[in-house]
Amino acid sequence: xxxxxxxxxxxxxxxxxxxxxxxxxxxxxxxxxxxxxxxxxxxxxxxxxxxxxxxxxxxxxxxxxxxxx
Amino acid sequence: xxxxxxxxxxxxxxxxxxxxxxxxxxxxxxxxxxxxxxxxxxxxxxxxxxxxxxxxxxxxxxxxxxxxxxxxxxxxxxxxxxxxxxxxxxxxxxxxxxxxxxxxxxxxxxxxxxxxxxxxxxxxxxxxxxxxxxxxxxxxxxxxxxxxxxxxxxxxxxxxxxxxxxxxxxxxxxxxxxxxxxxxxxxxxxxxxxxxxxxxxxxxxxxxxxxxxxxxxxxxxxxxxxxxxxxxxxxxxxxxxxxxxxxxxxxxxxxxxxxxxxxxxxxxxxxxxxxxxxxxxxxxxxxxxxxxxxxxxxxxxxxxxxxxxxxxxxxxxxxxxxxxxxxxxxxxxxxxxxxxxxxxxxxxxxxxxxxxxxxxxxxxxxxxxxxxxxxxxxxxxxxxxxxxxxxxxxxxxxxxxxxxxx
Numbered sequence: 001x002x003x004x005x006x007x008x009x010x011x012x013x014x015x016x017x018x019x020x021x022x023x024x025x026x027x028x029x030x031x032x033x034x035x036x037x038x039x040x041x042x043x044x045x046x047x048x049x050x051x052x053x054x055x056x057x058x059x060x061x062x063x064x065x066x067x068x069x
Numbered sequence: 070x071x072x073x074x075x076x077x078x079x080x081x082x083x084x085x086x087x088x089x090x091x092x093x094x095x096x097x098x099x100x101x102x103x104x105x106x107x108x109x110x111x112x113x114x115x116x117x118x119x120x121x122x123x124x125x126x127x128x129x130x131x132x133x134x135x136x137x138x139x140x141x142x143x144x145x146x147x148x149x150x151x152x153x154x155x156x157x158x159x160x161x162x163x164x165x166x167x168x169x170x171x172x173x174x175x176x177x178x179x180x181x182x183x184x185x186x187x188x189x190x191x192x193x194x195x196x197x198x199x200x201x202x203x204x205x206x207x208x209x210x211x212x213x214x215x216x217x218x219x220x221x222x223x224x225x226x227x228x229x230x231x232x233x234x235x236x237x238x239x240x241x242x243x244x245x246x247x248x249x250x251x252x253x254x255x256x257x258x259x260x261x262x263x264x265x266x267x268x269x270x271x272x273x274x275x276x277x278x279x280x281x282x283x284x285x286x287x288x289x290x291x292x293x294x295x296x297x298x299x300x301x302x303x304x305x306x307x308x309x310x311x312x313x314x315x316x317x318x319x320x321x322x323x324x325x326x327x328x329x330x331x332x333x334x335x336x337x338x339x340x341x342x343x344x345x346x347x348x349x350x351x352x353x354x355x356x357x358x359x360x361x362x363x364x365x366x367x368x369x370x371x372x373x374x375x376x377x378x379x380x381x382x383x384x385x386x387x388x389x390x391x392x393x394x395x396x397x398x399x400x401x402x403x404x405x406x407x408x409x410x411x412x413x414x415x416x417x418x419x420x421x422x423x424x425x426x427x428x429x430x431x432x433x434x435x436x437x438x439x440x441x442x443x444x445x446x447x448x449x450x451x452x453x454x455x456x457x458x459x460x461x462x463x464x465x466x467x468x469x470x471x472x473x474x475x
Contacts, residue, residue: 033175
């Protein structure tokens with residue numbers, strides 16, 4: 001059984017590069033300034049785990065955590 | 070008042086490690102081996118040129134500086150021969166430090182979100198196709214003069230609500246500010262004044278006839294106290310949008326096409342797998358990042374173990390950071406399906422480029438439309454590719470032969 005993943009964007013680090021939203025639109029949202037936050041409570045639906053890791057690996061500000069629960 | 074300097078001829082560089090110069094023809098033509106040499110020697114190198122200037126050579130050193138506005142001010146963002154007095158509202162928010170920076174930036178962010186750019190995309194696609202219509206039947210073309218140069222300038226003119234037909238005027242000002250102005254104060258000031266007069270006229274027109282473009286948006290914006298922005302602030306931000314919006318993306322599109330002209334395998338793959346385009350665009354941004362910003366050291370600091378002292382500038386080379394092999398495996402190779410690409414082409418930290426979503430959209434559309442209509446092209450061996458100097462790097466002459474090689 002794979003672990004369940006959660007994504008979290010650190011709002012103090014995010015500068016609005018919006019890479020996460022482009023790579024994993026299901027997992028992230030942008031506010032009116034284009035800054036990112038996790039969609040809902042950040043729970044990654046089964047099958048989208050790769051996208052969570054990809055978003056983390058491409059964030060220029062290292063603002064994204066992927067938490068294994 | 071500042072001293073008005075004459076354009077200074079810089080002696081050619083013979084010692085890159087201790088005497089580097091980002092305006093040297095060797096750097097302009099091919100900076101990559103220079104960065105490799107410097108990076109191998111130290112994470113931060115220094116030159117006495119430009120009244121004293123550091124260059125961080127690694128991704129980590131660039132990141133440290135970009136994330137430290139307390140020691141590294143953005144009041145000067147171009148490394149030049151002169152350091153005239155700093156003026157307020159030069160080009161906010163890029164020329165401002167905290168706490169002034171954030172509210173100025175927040176004002177400009179909403180019109181540049183990815184969703185806002187989606188609405189602009191059809192206009193950019195039309196611009197690209199109009200340009201291609203103009204030369205597609207020819208056998209050879211200077212892709213810089215007839216394609217890459219016009220896309221961003223017309224897109225930002227469209228957003229600002231100023232005539233796309235004034236493009237040559239804008240391009241000339243930017244050449245004076247970002248290239249000639251490094252060594253000639255007079256040309257820089259002349260361009261800034263002309264640009265300011267131009268925008269003052271547009272501001273006046275909109276007082277009489279409000280519009281729904283970016284100029285009116287800025288005039289209608291309110292600061293946190295509910296007050297309209299000062300005219301000087303509106304003017305500074307308009308100058309920034311025009312300066313930052315044009316030759317940056319022109320360069321990025323040009324470098325990408327230059328790569329594709331020389332790399333048929335990547336061209337064929339992008340045509341066969343168009344879904345790869347966004348990833349490829351990120352890789353072109355990494356490998357050929359056009360923009361090098363600057364900071365001024367205002368407090369003593371140690372960066373990656375190297376002491377840096379106030380009174381010096383920093384050439385904050387995002388392009389050099391993006392070629393750091395510690396950060397990117399095969400950093401010197403262009404890998405159009407590179408999955409992990411934390412590149413710094415749009416800067417890092419609080420000054421992340423406001424126009425990054427615009428630039429990405431323009432690059433993607435410009436390459437897609439070109440490849441759709443001109444799948445086969447190559448460098449014209451009878452021509453010469455030339456590169457811009459200094460702050461923004463990209464091809465300014467891009468001679469191509471169109472169609473399959475015989």
